[in-house]
Amino acid sequence: MATNRSEPFSEKLRVPEALTFDDVLLRPKESRVEPDDADTASRVSTSVELSVPVLSAAMDTVTESELAIAMARRGGLGVLHQNMDVEETVAEVDRVKRADELVIREVVTASPKQTVREVDAMMEEEGVSGAPVVSEDDEVLGIISATDIRPYLEVGDRDEVREAMTDEVITAPEDVDARNALELMYEHKIERVPIVDDGNHLTGLVTMQGILQRREYDSAARDDEGRLRVGVAIGPFESERATAVDAAGADVLFIDCAHAHNRNVIESAREIEASVEADVVVGNVGTREAAEALVGFADGIKVGIGPGSICTTRVVTGTGMPQITAVAQVADVASEHDIPVIADGGIRYSGDAIKAIAAGADAVMLGSYFAGTDEAPGRVVTMNGKRYKQYRGMGSVGAMQSGGGERYLKDTDEDEDFVPEGVEAATPYKGSVESELFQLVGGMKSGMGYVGAETIPEFKRRAEFVRVSSAGQTEGHAHDVVITDEAPNYSPD
Ligand code: RVP
DSSP, X not given: OOOOOSSOGGGGGSOOOOOOGGGEEXXXXXXXXXXXXXXXXXXXXXXXXXXXXXXXXXXXXXXXXXXXXXXXXXXOEEEEOSSSOHHHHHHHHHHHHHHTOSSBSSOOOBXXXXXXXXXXHHHHHHTOSEEEEEOTTOBEEEEEEHHHHHHHHHHOSOOBHHHHSBOSOOOEETTOOHHHHHHHHHHHTOSEEEEEOTTOBEEEEEEHHHHHHHHHOTTOOBOTTSOBOOEEEEOTTOHHHHHHHHHTTOSEXXXXXXXXXXXXXXXXHHHHHHHOSSEEEEEEEOSHHHHHHHTTTOSEEEEOSSOSTTBOHHHHHSOOOOHHHHHHHHHHHHHHTTOOEEEESOOOSHHHHHHHHHTTOSEEEESHHHHTBTTSSSOEEEETTEEEEEEEOTTSHHHHHTTOXXXXXXXXXXXXXXXXXXXXXXXXXXXXXXXXXXXXXXXXHHHHHHHTOSBHHHHHHHOOEEEOOHHHHHHHSOOSSOOOSOBTTBOOO
C-alpha cells in the first residue's frame, strides 16, 4: 500500500536531543547562601504549598497512611495509592487527617451511670487516660481521669462515675486555638479540655499531648483546619473515588495515568476537576503539547514517561522522554500559566531532585527512595545477609493482578493476560523516613547554596546546567577507591 507522506522517512532521523539527570550538572555560581539558610518552600498545586517539596509515590509498596503521616509531619506530602477500594481509601485519608488534629472529634466519653470499674476498663481498652462525662444528649457533666478513679477502685467497684468525676469542668469553645487551650491547661493544671457548643454539648477534645506533638512538627504540611495534608491517586475515570476522598478532606487528587496526553483521560480529568474542591494534579506527561492540553484546567502537572526505577515503559513500548528534557518542556508551558510542575520518577540522589527543580519542576516525587523505609508497607526480607523491602511497579504483573495497575491496564487486558510495563523488585531497607528526608532535603539545600539561591523561585531563575560527558559522569561518582564505610546519602549501585 502506498503511503501519503510528503517528507522522506530519513527526515525523522534529524532528532532533537533529550537529556536526563546524569547528562547535566548545575553550574556553580557565586554565593552568599549557606545551605541552612536555603528555604525549600514551594507549591505542589495551585493552592497547596509545602515547606519540603517532596512527594512519596502513589504505589502500593510505597504510600499508605503511615508514610503519608510521616511525610506531611516533615513538610512533604504522601500520595495514597489506588490499589484499594474506595472505602479503604477514605479510611486512609481519615487516618492522615486525624493524626495530628488539634481538636479530637471521636472522643471517648463516659456516662454518669457507668461504674468506675467499667470506665477504667474502657479507658484502658481505648488507650486514653481521661474522658469527659456526658449526658445522653452529649451535655458535658464532668470529666474523669485515671487519677480520679484510682481511690475508688480500692474501696469498691459499685461506685458510679458521677461520684468520682470532677464536675467543675474547664471547657473551651469551637474556635479555640492551640495557644489558648495550652494557657487554660497551665492555669488549671489539667491535661485535657473538652470543646463545647453554646449549649455545653461536647463537640471535641483538646489534649496537652496532642498540642505538644504538633509543636514538634512545626514545618508540617497542614490544611486550613490544622490537619495534616494528604494526596490521593485517582484512576482517570474514577469519579466515585474522587468524590469520596474529596468529601473526606483529601487536599490534592492526582489523576494517575501512564499517558495522560489522551483525549478521554483529559476529558474525564476536566470533569473531575470541576466537581471537587481539592486541587487536581494531572499526569503523567512529558511534552510541551501535553502540557498545553492540561494548562486550561489542571491545578498541577506531573511529569514522567518512563524514568521510574521499576518502569519498563520505554523498552516495552519504545516510547518515553528523558526526564530533564521532559520536565523543562512541560515547565516552559506550565510556568506561563502559573501552574506547578512535579517531576515524577528516576530520582536516585538528592542531586537529581535539585536538578529536576532547576529544570523547572516545583516539587519532586520519589518511589524507590522511600520504598525501603519503615513507614512504607511491606516487610523487611533478608537476602545474602542484606535487608530489603519489596518494591514493585504499579504496571508490574503482581500489582496488576491485585488490581492496582489501573494506570497501565488496557481494555484488552484479560484477567491473567497483561502486557506489563513495570517489574517487581526489592530495594535496600533504609530505616526511618525521617533520616531519608533529612538527607534528601539537606542535599537539595546544599545545591541551592552552590547556585547562590535562598529560595526555590530564585534557584529556578539562577540555576544553569552544563552538559556532562561520560568521563565527567565517572568523575562525579566515587572512583578509584574502595568504599569502606557507607555514606547515608550515597550508594554507587
Ligand atoms: P522511582 O522514584 O524512580 O522509583 O519512580 C517512581 C515512579 O515510577 C512513580 O511515581 C510512577 O510515576 C512510576 N511508576 C510506578 N509504577 C510504574 C510501572 O510499573 N511502570 N512506574
